[in-house]
Amino acid sequence: MKVDVLSLFPEMFEGVLHSSIMKKAQANDAVSFNVINFRDYATDKHHKVDDYPYGGGAGMVLKPEPLFAAIEDVTVDTEKPPRIILLCPQGEKFTQKKSEELSSEEHLIFICGHYEGYDERIRDVLVTDELSLGDFVLTGGEIAAMAIIDSVVRLLPNVLGNVDSPMLDSFSTGLLEHPHYTRPANFKGMEVPEVLLSGNHAKINQWREEQSLIRTYERRKDLLETAPLTDFQRTLLKQLERNK
Structure with a gap:
């Protein structure tokens, strides 16, 4: 470019x-x-x-x-x-x-x-x-x-180290990005969510999908009007609406 x-x-x-x-x-x-x-x-x-x-x-x-x-x-x-x-x-x-x-x-x-x-x-x-x-x-x-x-x-090929990084950014999926954690697993009594340490990638992906929706619901509810939600996220959204 x-x-x-x-x-x-x-x-x-x-x-x-x-x-x-x-x-x-x-x-x-x-x-x-x-x-x-x-x-x-x-x-x-x-x-x-x-x-x-x-x-x-x-x-x-x-x-x-x-x-x-x-x-x-x-x-x-x-x-x-x-x-x-x-x-x-x-x-x-x-x-x-x-x-x-x-x-x-x-x-x-x-x-x-x-x-x-x-x-x-x-x-x-x-x-x-x-x-x-x-x-x-x-x-x-x-x-x-x-x-x-x-x-x-930053979206151009060969710019970011991980080709998946821009695809998972906030707004690229229609929602805000999920929370991130790194080492140490326990810092001053604050622990990383156990699911992220499990090695179970299916559960980790589900947790991230869930957290992405929750964060968007709490901070930028307006994005949910046009975001392409999965069936799992639609079900979770209904639960959030019922519990508010």
Whole structure:
């Protein structure tokens, strides 16, 4: 996968894209990153990328020319149209399902805005997706871009050590993930559930399925409206409803 990021503050990405799983993903040739300062595409002598909004109002608006020029440059040799993602609080709320969808793409371009907003022609012509992390406003799109890139890249082949890991993540199954334990089996009197020490994988899988449902019921009941439940989980859900 090729990932281009258009930002006015490319230095913000140094630590994130060159550490941990992102560093490993590049070493394994699963992804390549290119962070571009789109101020370099401004044509005036002051490299101005924003201006006052027509009609008046507070704040400054990102001009179309630098971003159009930057997108044209990074897509000049591209055969398949890339997904061009605008980070914006007005966008679609980012989810694990969206992450899985984007992980199948060959080329992603992220546009990180600042100031009051974008010239609307950027949305109308350049952008394929508008994404938001939630119902709040950040200073710029960089932090949102980092979060989405991390979520997507970890799903690529040969990135995580265990190929099953992303399949069992919270939200990938429609439910929250079950609890995890490791050594020691007894820590300050707190013991690991006996079933996990039994070696009986059928019972362990049933326990995890049960705990996944219980955790979702207690913390994110809204997910149960669309989650693909097994017969066992449906029976357990009825018991939880009766006992509440």
